[in-house]
Amino acid sequence: DTGVSQDPRHKITKRGQNVTFRCDPISEHNRLYWYRQTLGQGPEFLTYFQNEAQLEKSRLLSDRFSAERPKGSFSTLEIQRTEQGDSAMYLCASSLGGLDHEQYFGPGTRLTVT
Amino acid sequence: GENVEQHPSTLSVQEGDSAVIKCTYSDSASNYFPWYKQELGKRPQLIIDIRSNVGEKKDQRIAVTLNKTAKHFSLHITETQPEDSAVYFCAARNSGTYKYIFGTGTRLKVLA
Numbered sequence: 173d174t175g176v177s178q179d180p181r182h183k184i185t186k187r188g189q190n191v192t193f194r195c196d197p198i199s200e201h202n203r204l205y206w207y208r209q210t211l212g213q214g215p216e217f218l219t220y221f222q223n224e225a226q227l228e229k230s231r232l233l234s235d236r237f238s239a240e241r242p243k244g245s246f247s248t249l250e251i252q253r254t255e256q257g258d259s260a261m262y263l264c265a266s267s268l269g270g271l272d273h274e275q276y277f278g279p280g281t282r283l284t285v286t
Numbered sequence: 287g288e289n290v291e292q293h294p295s296t297l298s299v300q301e302g303d304s305a306v307i308k309c310t311y312s313d314s315a316s317n318y319f320p321w322y323k324q325e326l327g328k329r330p331q332l333i334i335d336i337r338s339n340v341g342e343k344k345d346q347r348i349a350v351t352l353n354k355t356a357k358h359f360s361l362h363i364t365e366t367q368p369e370d371s372a373v374y375f376c377a378a379r380n381s382g383t384y385k386y387i388f389g390t391g392t393r394l395k396v397l398a
Contacts, residue, residue: 176329203384214292214375214388215330228383263329267384274320275386277329 174198176278178264184284185254192250193281197266204247205265205275206239215263221247222269254285288313290378292389299366300397307361307392309376316378319359320386321350325372333374334361366396 177196185191197204202223207215218237219229223244236254241247251258261282265275289312299305311319317338322330336343336350336359343350349362363370373393377386 205385207386207388212391214290214377214391215386217385217387220384222384228385274332274335277322277331279329 176264176266176276178262178278178281180281181279182282182284184286187254187256187285189254190250190252191254191283192248193262193264193283195247195249195264195266195278197245197247197264198276199245200268201266201276202244202269203267203273203275204241205267206247206249207263207265209261209263209280210259218249218262251283254283256285259283259285288378288380288387290376290387290389292376292392294392295390296393296395298395298397301366301368303366305361305363305366305370305394305396307374307376307394309359309361309378309389311357311359311378311387313378313380313387314357315380315382316357316387317381318379319350319352320377320379321361322375322377322388323372324375324391330375363394366394368396368398370394371396 179194205220206218209215221241236252239249261280263280264278267273267275291310320335324330352359373391376389
């Protein structure tokens with residue numbers, strides 16, 4: 173499969189625990205995006221990278237969230253001290269450089285915080 | 287702030303009829319408007335997009351129209367089929383960023 177992949181697909185954790193998700197973009201894509209989607213809502217932007225540089229981060233993103241893309245390839249999203257309100261689908265997308273390129277989405281990681 | 291409103295939230299049509307979904311955006315600097323289809327349990331997939339220098343774009347049974355003055359854009363699906371049943375999301379992106387602002391989605395049901 174040459175599309176965007178995410179791991180794990182599902183994660184159940186207890187409140188207060190830390191979790192880390194991984195995203196592998198399409199290999200030639202230099203932009204990578206993280207979105208969060210809750211039931212009945214559209215994806216909500218969290219952050220994006222161009223190569224290894226994190227260029228924008230949502231003002232809604234609390235300090236408990238951090239994302240990295242150390243070598244400009246895969247990315248990780250960590251949530252510290254999870255809360256029940258963090259339960260959502262976390263979607264990763266990637267695109268080529270330039271303005272007019274489609275964002276391709278991964279299958280998502282569904283997080284449930286109990 | 288940036289906002290995209292999408293209506294209706296649910297839409298049921300008979301097979302063969304047309305479906306129209308409407309979105310309104312708030313950021314006048316928005317210049318790119320993609321539409322994504324998301325089937326249950328699957329990833330969003332781009333079905334059509336339009337740029338701000340174009341008023342209409344068509345791809346087989348799917349068309350999108352854009353009214354920049356009113357900051358409205360719409361998705362039109364003709365001759366609907368049961369496999370068109372899904373959730374459809376509109377989005378807007380402005381020229382200064384690469385992030386998409388998504389609408390809240392429309393659940394389309396095509397009744398056979």
